Amino acid sequence: MSTHNTLTPPPNDWWRHPIGRDEVIWISVAAAWCVIMTFMMIYWYFAGNQNQAGEAYRISPEAFAAKADEMVDKYTIRTETELEVPVVAVPPGGDVYIVSSQFQWNVIPELKLGETYRFHLSSVDVNHGFSLQPINVNLQLVPGYDYVLNFTPNAVGEYNMVCNEYCGLLHHAMVGRLYVVE
Amino acid sequence: MSNDSEFRTCPDTGLRIHLPAEKLMKANAVAAVVFLLIGGIFGLVVALTRWPAVHLLPAEWFYIALTAHGTDVLIVWIIFFEMAVLYFTSTVLLNSRMATPRIGWVAFALMLVGAVMANVVILDGSSTVMFTSYPPLMASPFFYLGLILFAVGALLVCFIFLGTLVIAKQERTYEGSLPLVVFGALIAAIIAIFTIASGAIILIPTLLWSLGLVGDIDPQMYRLVWWAFGHSSQQINMAAQIAIWYGIAALLFGAKPLSEKVSRMAFFLYLLALQLGSAHHLLSDPGGSMSFRVFNTSYAMYIAVLGSMIHAFTIPGSIEAAQREKGLNNGLFEWLRKAPWGNPVFSGMFLSLTLFGFIGGITGITMSVQQINMIIHNTTYVPGHFHGTVAAGTTLAFMALTYWLLPVLWRRDVFMPKMAQWSTWMFGLGMGGFAIFFMAAGHLGVARRHWDMTFAGNPLGFEYSATVYLFMGVAGITAVIGSLGALAYILYTVGTILFGKRRPDTAAPAVSDEGVEAITSYGNRSKGWEAPGSMVLVAVFMVFLVVYYFANWKYLGSVWGIR
Numbered sequence: 001m002s003t004h005n006t007l008t009p010p011p012n013d014w015w016r017h018p019i020g021r022d023e024v025i026w027i028s029v030a031a032a033w034c035v036i037m038t039f040m041m042i043y044w045y046f047a048g049n050q051n052q053a054g055e056a057y058r059i060s061p062e063a064f065a066a067k068a069d070e071m072v073d074k075y076t077i078r079t080e081t082e083l084e085v086p087v088v089a090v091p092p093g094g095d096v097y098i099v100s101s102q103f104q105w106n107v108i109p110e111l112k113l114g115e116t117y118r119f120h121l122s123s124v125d126v127n128h129g130f131s132l133q134p135i136n137v138n139l140q141l142v143p144g145y146d147y148v149l150n151f152t153p154n155a156v157g158e159y160n161m162v163c164n165e166y167c168g169l170l171h172h173a174m175v176g177r178l179y180v181v182e
Numbered sequence: 183m184s185n186d187s188e189f190r191t192c193p194d195t196g197l198r199i200h201l202p203a204e205k206l207m208k209a210n211a212v213a214a215v216v217f218l219l220i221g222g223i224f225g226l227v228v229a230l231t232r233w234p235a236v237h238l239l240p241a242e243w244f245y246i247a248l249t250a251h252g253t254d255v256l257i258v259w260i261i262f263f264e265m266a267v268l269y270f271t272s273t274v275l276l277n278s279r280m281a282t283p284r285i286g287w288v289a290f291a292l293m294l295v296g297a298v299m300a301n302v303v304i305l306d307g308s309s310t311v312m313f314t315s316y317p318p319l320m321a322s323p324f325f326y327l328g329l330i331l332f333a334v335g336a337l338l339v340c341f342i343f344l345g346t347l348v349i350a351k352q353e354r355t356y357e358g359s360l361p362l363v364v365f366g367a368l369i370a371a372i373i374a375i376f377t378i379a380s381g382a383i384i385l386i387p388t389l390l391w392s393l394g395l396v397g398d399i400d401p402q403m404y405r406l407v408w409w410a411f412g413h414s415s416q417q418i419n420m421a422a423q424i425a426i427w428y429g430i431a432a433l434l435f436g437a438k439p440l441s442e443k444v445s446r447m448a449f450f451l452y453l454l455a456l457q458l459g460s461a462h463h464l465l466s467d468p469g470g471s472m473s474f475r476v477f478n479t480s481y482a483m484y485i486a487v488l489g490s491m492i493h494a495f496t497i498p499g500s501i502e503a504a505q506r507e508k509g510l511n512n513g514l515f516e517w518l519r520k521a522p523w524g525n526p527v528f529s530g531m532f533l534s535l536t537l538f539g540f541i542g543g544i545t546g547i548t549m550s551v552q553q554i555n556m557i558i559h560n561t562t563y564v565p566g567h568f569h570g571t572v573a574a575g576t577t578l579a580f581m582a583l584t585y586w587l588l589p590v591l592w593r594r595d596v597f598m599p600k601m602a603q604w605s606t607w608m609f610g611l612g613m614g615g616f617a618i619f620f621m622a623a624g625h626l627g628v629a630r631r632h633w634d635m636t637f638a639g640n641p642l643g644f645e646y647s648a649t650v651y652l653f654m655g656v657a658g659i660t661a662v663i664g665s666l667g668a669l670a671y672i673l674y675t676v677g678t679i680l681f682g683k684r685r686p687d688t689a690a691p692a693v694s695d696e697g698v699e700a701i702t703s704y705g706n707r708s709k710g711w712e713a714p715g716s717m718v719l720v721a722v723f724m725v726f727l728v729v730y731y732f733a734n735w736k737y738l739g740s741v742w743g744i745r
């Protein structure tokens with residue numbers, strides 16, 4: 001009597017044995033679910049408001065920093081803390097440059113509720129993470145790449161930008177601020 | 183040709199064991215456990231630092247310990263153990279001698295030297311870059327060299343595995359097709375070859391860069407190719423641990439697959455989607471079109487997920503069918519209730535299967551949704567998720583196998599069997615709890631790889647809510663419980679090898695095979711259900727998955743417009 005199990009070779013005609021009803025049902029359910037999940041992503045791409053694929057361009061860290069400096073010169077309305085971080089109020093529809101570097105954010109953006117801004121996110125040294133709290137939106141910032149996304153804030157308040165990609169021994173000190181006003 | 187004096191027959195199991203292969207299995211298994219001990223200690227001190235009330239280490243040592251933890255457990259422990267599994271499946275299960283034992287030792291030496299080298303430069307503070315080592319952060323050249331040596335050694339073992347399969351076929355040591363478990367190991371080895379090649383493709387130029395011999399490494403290209411190594415490694419772990427689950431089902435219950443065809447196809451699906459997983463780690467990165475992202479993250483319509491969901495039914499299903507055949511036929515769950523829960527081989531196996539599916543699986547499927555990834559990326563959700571997969575899943579499966587394998591290979595009585603019984607529960611439930619609470623904190627925004635969630639002294643800092651602190655505290659407590667479970671496992675292993683009483687060959691089998699050979703058929707498939715209890719289990723799983731999946735879409739829909 002053959003005692004076949006998972007550790008022994010199967011009977012020679014194993015590929016001819018019929019598949020049981022339980023398995024057929026479960027495989028069908030699982031496969032249908034896989035199709036649903038694929039289409040959910042495509043559906044949300046067209047119908048949803050949150051899609052981080054965005055646009056991306058190669059840019060040198062120097063060129064990116066230069067554009068950011070231009071924004072700071074033009075739109076700074078005040079500075080905050082003893083570090084004198086510029087608060088910039090870019091007009092709605094404008095370009096907001098977020099420069100991450102070891103271990104700080106270049107500016108404190110001030111945005112208007114319900115308006116849309118073109119955010120440019122990048123790094124001028126190593127990888128950093130852009131983690132916007134408390135809404136918990138998280139994006140990877142990679143040096144040499146300008147990551148462009150349109151942000152439309154839906155609630156006023158004070159937000160924080162936390163670096164959540166390890167970027168060196170003071171990684172945990174890298175935190176910034178962002179305002180949304182009426 | 184095979185030479186009988188090179189074999190011994192195991193008095194417990196009747197298995198014929200090739201002695202040179204056995205030595206290599208032992209060496210690789212011991213190396214694995216030693217690195218689990220080292221890496222586990224680093225994990226514990228990292229966890230005690232992330233527990234806000236304890237906050238053990240200073241910042242620099244936190245990041246050093248975290249780099250060492252990731253490297254030693256995810257890479258060194260798991261891959262050394264997998265090498266032992268490849269030797270075991272290709273020789274013992276096929277009743278064959280192994281190909282080129284000498285190269286096996288060269289491979290072992292390369293891996294050991296590589297692992298030690300990487301540890302030295304992590305601990306001297308010159309390579310605090312995390313195990314992912316994203317450039318332009320730069321580690322010591324010896325860090326990359328260490329990983330490359332380790333990888334080359336592992337690659338050699340994959341080729342020895344393939345060579346052994348050829349020998350077994352030529353010398354006709356078995357008849358017909360490969361056993362299912364060996365087939366699973368073969369899939370793991372093929373994935374490993376692709377994976378390790380990707381690792382080499384990216385680490386060799388990075389090594390040259392750290393030596394100043396080449397210019398910049400494109401940081402985005404690095405992430406893409408590194409994760410072709412890092413993510414596909416998880417497919418190796420999947421294939422290996424699933425093979426082990428099936429194997430334990432046979433060892434304890436004499437289970438055979440419900441259908442060889444279905445189980446093999448499910449393994450095969452992993453191969454089809456092999457090179458696509460890298461994108462899982464780039465979903466919130468710049469670059470890559472929407473179609474690229476959707477195609478890759480879903481493994482071309484979730485075919486790898488489909489494979490795993492199939493195993494999720496067929497493994498408990500095969501146990502259920504075997505148990506019912508033995509008469510445990512009452513109700514839906516008598517077969518499960520009366521399973522040997524006190525045997526750590528079973529409790530470890532069944533816990534790892536359940537925790538992997540319910541914690542690692544459900545959350546993995548959710549976080550790899552292109553858009554949902556944005557509310558999870560790089561928060562503590564991510565380490566939460568993968569302690570559900572690689573710790574509570576893979577590591578626990580390897581522990582369960584060890585409890586069976588150790589007395590067989592070393593021929594010694596088990597050291598402190600009660601402790602072994604407890605260890606699987608402590609490690610499984612500890613790591614499972616840690617995973618859940620780290621994920622909960624991640625949902626509320628806590629950053630991974632982060633030394634100070636209080637932002638002490640920082641004028642731009644802010645405070646997380648009390649709930650977040652509660653979650654991080656419970657995560658700390660559960661991590662300690664898990665660590666104690668891991669410690670018990672290590673004590674068991676070392677204790678059995680060093681202090682276990684040597685077993686005379688005439689002793690009663692250490693490994694009970696009561697009832698194991700009873701199963702010859704499962705009756706008539708056309709009538710009734712084969713495994714109704716398992717159908718209920720997967721139905722519950724499906725409900726959890728669907729609810730959790732859509733809850734995350736809802737959460738995503740509430741955040742700012744981001745396009």
Ligand code: HEM
Nearest residue numbers: 222225226228229252255256312565572573577630631661
């Ligand atoms: C012994 C019990 C363990 C404890 C207490 C533990 C605890 C932790 C903690 C607290 C973190 C830090 C998360 C962060 O701050 O980002 C972590 C990271 C990690 N753990 Fe574990 N862990 C354990 C076992 C394992 C096992 C068995 C594996 C894999 C087989 C594993 C793989 C990892 C990896 C890959 C990381 C990420 C490292 C990084 O972010 O670079 N851990 N672990």
Ligand SMILES: [Cu+2]
Nearest residue numbers: 128163167174
């Ligand atoms: Cu940073």
Ligand SMILES: [Cu+2]
Nearest residue numbers: 163165167171
């Ligand atoms: Cu950082």
